[in-house]
Amino acid sequence: MLKLVVFDLDGTLAPIEKGSNPITVEGLKELQRRGVQIAISSGKPTFYLCGFCRQLQLEKPILIGENGAVTQIGMGLPPEFYQTVSISKKKKRRLHALREQLDETMPFSIWYQPNEIGLTCFFKTKDQQQALHDFF
Numbered sequence: 001m002l003k004l005v006v007f008d009l010d011g012t013l014a015p016i017e018k019g020s021n022p023i024t025v026e027g028l029k030e031l032q033r034r035g036v037q038i039a040i041s042s043g044k045p046t047f048y049l050c051g052f053c054r055q056l057q058l059e060k061p062i063l064i065g066e067n068g069a070v071t072q073i074g075m076g077l078p079p080e081f082y083q084t085v086s087i088s089k090k091k092k093r094r095l096h097a098l099r100e101q102l103d104e105t106m107p108f109s110i111w112y113q114p115n116e117i118g119l120t121c122f123f124k125t126k127d128q129q130q131a132l133h134d135f136f
Contacts, residue, residue: 002031002036004036004062005031005036005037006040006041006062007038007039007041008040009042009044010042010043010044013028013052029056029058032058032059037062038061038062039062039063039064040053040061040063040064041064041068042064042065042067043065043066043067044065044066044113045066045070045113045116046063046066046071047077049063060074060075063075066118068085069084069115070082070083071083071084084116095119099119099121102121106131106132107131108128110132
């Protein structure tokens with residue numbers, strides 16, 4: 001008997017920057033009706049996954065965000081279960097300093113994905129992509 005199914009989000013449950021199609025949504029709901037636990041894993045933060053799952057009307061999914069660094073059960077805020085990988089205060093300070101350095105160095109505004117464990121910055125143009133590549 002199937003007890004748990006884990007799905008990736010982008011490109012699997014939904015095309016990038018789009019919602020899931022009705023057939024996918026109905027398939028997920030059918031799995032839940034059969035008692036199968038749904039888990040969604042992504043590089044995105046878990047609170048993003050919460051919004052996605054609310055739209056799908058999933059019941060108590062397991063959400064695995066930031067490429068496995070954050071896990072929570074359900075979509076409540078705060079969630080009933082929430083866990084992150086251990087990260088030292090020193091590493092947190094380094095991430096904060098890196099973000100400040102990027103903001104001071106780059107001649108363009110950077111949008112940062114609101115991660116808890118890492119630093120994910122996005123570019124809009126090829127020139128910005130190259131500047132970030134050169135920075136690192």
